[in-house]
Amino acid sequence: MALEHAILVSLTERAGSGYELARRFDRSIGYFWPATHQQIYRVLRRMDEAGWVKHTEIAQEGRPDKKVYRVAAAGRAELTRWLAEPEDPAVLRDGLGVKLRGASLGSVDVVLKEIERHRAEHATRLEVYRSIQKRDFPKPSTLHGRDLHQYLVLRGGIRAEESFTAWCDEVIEALRKDNP
Amino acid sequence: MALEHAILVSLTERAGSGYELARRFDRSIGYFWPATHQQIYRVLRRMDEAGWVKHTEIAQEGRPDKKVYRVAAAGRAELTRWLAEPEDPAVLRDGLGVKLRGASLGSVDVVLKEIERHRAEHATRLEVYRSIQKRDFPKPSTLHGRDLHQYLVLRGGIRAEESFTAWCDEVIEALRKDNP
C-alpha cells in the first residue's frame, strides 16, 4: 500500500517535518492521497524505525522544536521498487451514490438538497485547482519531467471535479423534472 | 458511516442473503460503494443484533442453508434518518496519481506502462457500465422515481470512468511526447 510511498515521494522532492508534510498533503499530493497529520506522524515513525527515513531535530525560537525528515538509501530503494510494482486500479467510493439510489425511501427533496450541497463543495475544489493551474502552470506545453508530471496530476484532480460537478448537474436537472 | 446504509438500501429493494448481497454489490451499488463478503457478513450480524434487520434460515437442497435478511422497522427508521443527514463529500484516493507524481524518481517508462494498464481496466469497466445502460435503460427520458435514481447512479459510474480514461489518454500522450 501507499501512504508510505506518498510520503517518500514528497520527502524526496524536499525534506520536511511531519507538520509540513501534512500541509503539503492538504495541497498537492492530497488530491490523490489525502492524509491527516496523525497518519503522517505514525507512518514517519514507522519508516524511521525501518530505516527508510532519517530525522534531525531542529530547535526553533518561539516555536516548538521540529523533526526534519530526509529519505535514506533504504527509502529510495523501496520507492523505486514500489514504482515498478503494479497497483490495483482504484475504485470509486462515495456515499452520495448510495443516497441517490435510496432517495425514494426517504425524501427525494432532501437528497436533492444534499446533492446540490456536494456540487457546491466540489465546484469550490475545482476552482482551487484551476487557480493553481493558472498560477503554477500557465504554459503547459513547455513543461517537462517532474514539472510535467506534477501538472498532469493536477489535471487529474481538475478532471475528476469537473466530471463530478457535471454529474451533479445532470442529477439535479433530472430530479427536478421528475419531482415537480 | 455507510456500509450499513448501503446494505439497508439494497435489502429494502429486495430481501436477500449475505452471499446474494455480496454479488449485488459487485454489480449495482458497488460502483459507488464496493464491499467484500466479509464486510457484508459482519455488518449483517451487527445489524441483526441491533434489530435493524431480521433473518430467516432457509434450507436448500444440494446447497448450503442460507439466511435471508429483511429490513426491520428499526432499520427503515435508521435509513430515513441517515438519508436526511448531511454527508461529507468524498475524496479521490488513487495510488496512480502518486506514482505519476514520483515517476521521475524511478522509470517514467514503467509508470507509463502502468497507466496504460489502468486505462485498459477502467475502459473495460466503462464498457460494462455502458452495456448495462443499453440493456436496462434504453429510454432514459421515460424513467421516473426509483428507476430514474438507479439510472443516474449508473450515469455517475459511466462519467467517472469516462473521465478517468480521458485523463489517462492525456497523460499517456504527454509522457510520450516528453519521453521520446
Added chain:
DNA sequence: AGGTGCAGTGCAACGAGTTGCATAGGTACG
C-alpha cells in the same frame, strides 16, 4: 483578559477494510 488560530508532536481508542483460512457439498471439465 480571553478567545482563536498557527506551529509542532504525539497517545489512545475505535471503526473500517483486507487477507488468509476453514468448512461443506455440488457441479463441470479434462
Added chain:
DNA sequence: CGTACCTATGCAACTCGTTGCACTGCACCT
C-alpha cells in the same frame, strides 16, 4: 479421478483511517 469453481457462512489477525484529546507557546483580535 482429481481439480477447480460455485454456493454459503464465518473466524482471526492485521492494517489503515478517524476522532478526540493533551501539551507548549506565540501572535492576533476584540
